[in-house]
Amino acid sequence: MKRCFIFLLSFLILLLTQTLSQSNEKVKQLIADGDEFSEKKFDNYKALEKYTEAYKIDPQNYDVLWKLSKVYVDIGEHLPANTKEEKKKQLEMYEKAREFAELAIKVNPNGSMGYTRRAIALGRIALFKGVWESIDLVKEVKKDCEKAIQLDPNNSVAYYVLGRTHAKLCERPKFARNLLGLGWASYEEAIKNYEKAISLRPTFIMYRLDAAKAYIEVKNYAKAKEHLMKIPELPTEDEDDPQFRKEAQELLEKIKDK
16 A cells, blocks of 8 residues: 555656646747747737746746736837827836736846846836836836846846936936936936947947937037947847838938038
8 A cells, every 4th residue: 555655656746747847848938939029020919929828837937027028018119109098008018017027026036137127117107107207217217227237247238228218317407307316317327338238239229329329419429420330230130120220320311420
């Protein structure tokens, strides 16, 4: 009887181990498929489908959680926002992105991408509601970016988002920012963070385009042109790269005599 029990227990453990192994492999494949749709084919809805399927299998998977946050932002960015209903749908996407980023942080508080994705989701919500009506959110974006960089000094996305936060806030005069507790923002910090992001991922068009815009604001046209002239030769790594290339060309034409 004892031998029979031990045999049965061993069999059940083996069966459970095999099942878990198969589930892990399934999740890995779904993540890979989702990445293919997100990063190569630029089909955000198919990516969402794959990541969601992986989430149902393993709701505690850190990579699945932050990638779900990313794809919800990607979808939200490309939704029409002309009517009240369309705007509501877009905000829902950003709120979902925030939700999954926070789940990722909960699962892995030492993971850099969870904070990065929350910073991006919060930034999108702040832009949607109005940056100057969302001061606390903006401060949280900065805090999350700095935490992400602390955890991973090679996180190019976090440097870029931090740079963009500085640049966006600099659209208002410094005295106005000081009154709101946002006096820390500067184009110098924006440029420093953009350049760090570029050094980590030199082929990503958006980094160079926004860096060029910041250089133009401080009237460093030589550096702006340097980045803009590199853009045509860079590979397509984002679904918006064709539009970014066009914008870069128009901007280069605009400052060609400066």
